Structures are given as C-alpha cells and as structure tokens.
Amino acid sequence: MGERIDQKKEIKKNNLLNAAQTLFLEKGVSKTSISEIAERASVAKGTFYLYFDDKDDLLQQLLYRISHDIIRQAFDYTERNLKPEFEENVITFADWIIVYFTEHTDMLRLIKRNFSWPLIERSLSANGGSDPLWHAIAGRLLATPLASVSNAQERFNLLFIVVEMCGSVCYSSIIEHRPDTIDHMKPLLYTFIRKVLR
C-alpha cells in the first residue's frame, strides 16, 4: 500500500525535476520562478515545498541527476567500445562527454563549470559507496596500468582532474568561445591526457 504512495511521490518529484530542467534550459535558472516549475509539473505551488527546500536545493539535485546521467552514458559507451590501451579508453570516455556537450550546449550552459565528479562522489559517500556506476568505473577504469603506480585515492584524483579539465575547457570554448574553438582545443586536451597517463 505504502509502496504505491512512495511510487507516486517519486513520480511527482521527477515531474518537478523534469519541469525545472525544461524551464532552466529554456530561460535560465534565475529567470525561472518556483511558481512556473510547479505549474509546469501540474502541481500546486505548496507541493513544491514538500519535495524541495527551495530552488537551490532542487538545482543541486537536478545537477547531480544530470551529471550522473552523462557520466553513466559516457561509461557505458566506453564499455561497449573497449580498447586494449587504457589511455585510449580514458580518451573515449572524455570524448563522449565533450561530444555530448558540443551537441547539448544548453545542458552545458546549465551545468556551467560545475559538471564534476564531486557531485558524483558526494552521492557515493551518501550511499555508502554502493552506487553501481561508481563500482563499475572503479573496477574498470582503475584496474589499469596506473594501479601499480598509485593507490586508489590518487587514481581517482587523477581522473577527477581530467574530468574537471574537460568540463571547464568545454564551457570556455563552447559557450564563451575562448580561447579557441572546441575543435582546436580537443587535440590539445587529448595530448594532455595521453602524456599524463603514460
């Protein structure tokens, strides 16, 4: 019985997140009011506050959902196209993300430079590290040549820097058109990655 209600609640929360995402992408976060989000999700204004503290709380949860989703997709793609060289897999992974942002500039504009591992990681510690995505990544990507060189934390830090760097450069080049086009930046980034992972 309670299950049905919980399911309904989950659906309603998702409706709100979806409504917010659409509006945020359409007209920006600050120009979107909570009233609009509620209206678009077809719930009363007060209902919003049953699920989120305020707009910022919702934004955090939304950014987490999006980041997690992107990373999962990038990982899945990499899995399906595994290559023998570890560094090539990292580049497949990074490339998927960069291509995604190139094709979804609105999403990049929303995430700004805040697309990042930390969001993922936050949830990890919340889940007691039980996030299956993370386990998969940890197992796959990290059981590599690097394994002999460094410990788990360091390997993670290294990947973190790679992702952070990609997100940051994507935003600058795709959104702000600085310092160059993403097509010119990509080779540089990949050279970076290759040099670093060797």
Added chain:
Amino acid sequence: MGERIDQKKEIKKNNLLNAAQTLFLEKGVSKTSISEIAERASVAKGTFYLYFDDKDDLLQQLLYRISHDIIRQAFDYTERNLKPEFEENVITFADWIIVYFTEHTDMLRLIKRNFSWPLIERSLSANGGSDPLWHAIAGRLLATPLASVSNAQERFNLLFIVVEMCGSVCYSSIIEHRPDTIDHMKPLLYTFIRKVLR
C-alpha cells in the same frame, strides 16, 4: 579641468567597486543589493546607475579587476624568481596562484571557477591587445622551447588550459574539499604540468 572631473569619476567608480567587493566577499553576490553597495560607497542609489548598467555589469568589471590583479602578481613574482627551465617558471606561476587562493578562500569563493584567462583576454581584445601585462606574459612565458613546436595561438591555448585547470581544482579542493586536500592535489597538478610541457 575635465581631467579633474574624470579623476573624481574614476574615484567614485572605484569606491563602488571596492564597496561591492567587500560586500560580495562578506555575504555573497546574490544577497548583496545595489542599495547596500551604494550606501557603503557613500553615494546615492541613483548614482550607481551613472557608472554601471546593473549589478551584473559591475560584477564583470570587478571579476576582471581581481583576475587581472592576481595574474599580474603571479607574473611579477615569477619574473623576480626566474629559473632557467621554462616549465619551472610555469610552475612558479601556477604555485603563486594556488598559494594565493589557499590564503584567500573568500576571494576564491567569489571568483568560483570563473577565474580564468578569458576575462583577461576579453579586455585584451577591448584594448586592441595593448595590455602591457599581456605583452609581458606573451613575450616572457611564450618565448620558450614551445615556440618551436607551435604557433602563438596554440601556446596560449596550452597555458589557458593550465590556468583553467588550476583554478578549477583549487575551487573543488579548497572550497568543496573534493576530491582531496589541495596539498595532495598539488603534486598531481605539477606532474601534469611538467609532463605536458615537456
């Protein structure tokens, strides 16, 4: 005559920028109202609009001023401590910035991940590339082993990525404490830089 007036105007504008900086650092950008900025600068609310279009215009100018200032200081320090190896100079430069952010977390919080070359560059194109700081950097840092490898644009892009990466990692590790302390991230960053510049 006109000069004196221009000086007065410049002073008033600076008062407004200073007032804004103090308040932004104290209580955040969004929680600071134009009224407060005007009040702290001891001018009337209406006067604000004689110098800036709106809060965002002021914020841009302020972030530019701060970024430019930090980069200038980092460059000056590097100049005074020149080493024969080019990559060591880049690391001196990056290290100055990282130490600065470590000691001025409020400033880092204000700039967020937006500390970046682009802001500088924007002003460069505005000034027709006449900014003396930029000329100095272009001359000094870029007249290096890299010179033979690539053209000016590429060299700039490369440095851009380095700075962007440092700013981004500083924010994550110092403000969000992710994925590790800045002391643990530093060696990784410097390894990155060294490997890349070789």
Added chain:
Amino acid sequence: MGERIDQKKEIKKNNLLNAAQTLFLEKGVSKTSISEIAERASVAKGTFYLYFDDKDDLLQQLLYRISHDIIRQAFDYTERNLKPEFEENVITFADWIIVYFTEHTDMLRLIKRNFSWPLIERSLSANGGSDPLWHAIAGRLLATPLASVSNAQERFNLLFIVVEMCGSVCYSSIIEHRPDTIDHMKPLLYTFIRKVLR
C-alpha cells in the same frame, strides 16, 4: 468499552494541549503552526481537527486550563494557611499568584493580560456552576464581612477587579518592566486591596 475509547480520546486531546503549551511557551502562539503541534503530539495533522476547530479554539481551552490551574493552586494554598482576617486571606491568594508569575514569566507572557476570572466564569456557566473550585471559593472567600455589605454578584465583581488588577500589573511590571519592578508594585497593590476590602 466506550469508556476506554473516551479515555483514549481524552489522552490524545491532552497530548495536543500539552504539545501546544510547550510550543506556545517556546516560540509564541503566532509562530507556532498546527503542523508543529500535531507533530509534537505525535498525531497526524488531520487528527488535530478531530479535537479542535482551529488554533484559536485550542488556545482558549489551553488558557482556561492554565488559569483554572493557577487559581486552584492559589486557593489551596490560601486554605492551608488560613488567617482570621478576611483581607489577609485575599492577600495570601493574590500573593501566591504574583509569586507564581514572577517565577513563571513564560506563562505570564503566554497568558498576557488575559489571565482572568472571566475564563473561569465562562466554564462555570458551562458547567451550570457545578465547578467544585468555584463552589469552594464562593463558600470560603465570600462568606466574609463583605457578605453583610453586598450581594453575591457584587462580591464576585469586587474579587474580579482584584484579580484583573493583579494580572494586569504583573504583566506590565514583570514583562514590560513598567512602571516599576514588581517588588515596588506589590506594596501598592496590597495597600489597594486592604483599603478596598475594609
């Protein structure tokens, strides 16, 4: 059977009253929401409405309960310390109340100047005058020298003024610190009472 249920209901109602009292004392009436009261009483929000019409209804019942309780205690104390002079008994009675408010300023703050006989009286007429406390007071305090002077209603009015005056002065002096400390007001009040009852 029905008795047990009635007892359960009475307990639940009391839980709600107790919860409300705690919260009202802690954070004031207007800042306390029905949700909070229900939550603190460990019942669902909707349950509140099975026992009270609204917050005001509950407040009335609560104030009655408290006033009645204070007056009963004052009366009991006076009974246990009876003196031959009637006016001294009134003063014993008044003093107990004043001391109580001095030591329970939060209670005084809640009752404000509304600590008064009327609340009691209201219940009296509701009970058809069958409240044992009232019978006791009517018998004890009013079977006095005053009896020869006036009728029952007038005697009650007189005592009413005394209580009203004490409550009002307590609030002013203890809560608002006006026009003087309660220690300075007390002798005046007692002189008032003595002169009046003679």
Added chain:
Amino acid sequence: MGERIDQKKEIKKNNLLNAAQTLFLEKGVSKTSISEIAERASVAKGTFYLYFDDKDDLLQQLLYRISHDIIRQAFDYTERNLKPEFEENVITFADWIIVYFTEHTDMLRLIKRNFSWPLIERSLSANGGSDPLWHAIAGRLLATPLASVSNAQERFNLLFIVVEMCGSVCYSSIIEHRPDTIDHMKPLLYTFIRKVLR
C-alpha cells in the same frame, strides 16, 4: 527645501497610520494586509516599508498615538472641569476614559487590554520627558495631597494602577460582558479609587 520633503514624509506616514486605523477597526488587525493599508493610503506597497518595519511596528506606533490621544482628551476635559477635591478629579479623568470606551467599543477592541500608561511613558523617556502632556499631568494631577505622602515615582505607579485597572475592567465588561455590565462595575471602580486615594 528639505523641510518640505520632511513635511510630505510626515503626511504620508500619517496617511498610512490613518488607513491602518480605519482598516484595523473595520476588520481587525490580523485580517488586514499590508497591501490593503498601502492601497487605502494611496501609496505603493513598497512605500509602506520606507516608513515601518512591518505590521507590528505600525501597530505599536498606532496604539501609542491612540492611547496618547485618549489620555490627552481625558486630561483636557478634567482641566476644564476642575474640582477642589483631588480624588474627584481623578474620577473625572477615569470617567472620561470609561465613557469614551463605552462609546467607542471598536477602539477598545483594537487596544484590547493594552491601553496603558506604559505606552505613554515609553515615549516620555524617548523624548527625554519633554512631552508637554506628561508635564501637564505631572504638574496638575500629582501636585496633590498625595504629594506629601509619597515621592513622584510612587504617585505615578499609583495612577498607573488606576488607569490599568480601568482599561482592563472596561475590556472585560464592555467587550466580553464579564463579570457584569460596565454600569454595574463603575460604582465599584469609583469606590476603589476613592478609598485608595484617601
């Protein structure tokens, strides 16, 4: 120049107070919104906040204005009908107030039991005791037989109790019809006053 503006401001503030008074009397304090007050005073909602912190701030100022006004009128009337006996003047004074409340029950309902000297006194200390009304009362009413008996503070306390008592009893009997009609309470009150002042 600035004077004119200050006058205008004073007028606007008064408009707001008048609008609030009308609405408070018509439909009660809590059912009156700030929007309505502003609308009735023909100013923008935001303007309200240039003159008052919130509804409570306005209410305090309004209650003070009303209390002060009533006391001034009662005093003036007493002055115009001076009698040789001091206590008769106090009764004239008290009677004016009671009659006023009998004829303006809406006002009494607004002031509740909070009609009181303290409000006056508060302003006195704020004005450094320069309120002409207070000086007049202090001179007139207090330069009496009581003068030989007690000091200024005590005389004030005594009058305070009288006024407090009248206000409190008026509210109970006129608004709550307890414990008796005001016509029945009056003689009791006046007996009180006479006995006390002798």
Added chain:
DNA sequence: TATGAATGAGTATTCATTCAT
C-alpha cells in the same frame, strides 16, 4: 477513527529602476 499528501489562496518582503528636484 486516523492519516498525511495535496492544495492554493494569501502575505510579506525585496529591489532594480525611475525621475522630479
């Protein structure tokens, strides 16, 4: 009886911006 999710009208409050002086 009891629940608590949902409602949505209602309210306070903020603040960028204007404009008469």
Added chain:
DNA sequence: GATGAATGAATACTCATTCAT
C-alpha cells in the same frame, strides 16, 4: 552630475484545511 523618495512588479514561502485512503 547627484540625489533618494517612490514605485510596483515579482517572488518566495506559509499554513489552515480538505479528502482519498
């Protein structure tokens, strides 16, 4: 140029109350 009183649209947020379960 400078002022600051006035504006009023915009928005966040609350909470009493209902009702399907």
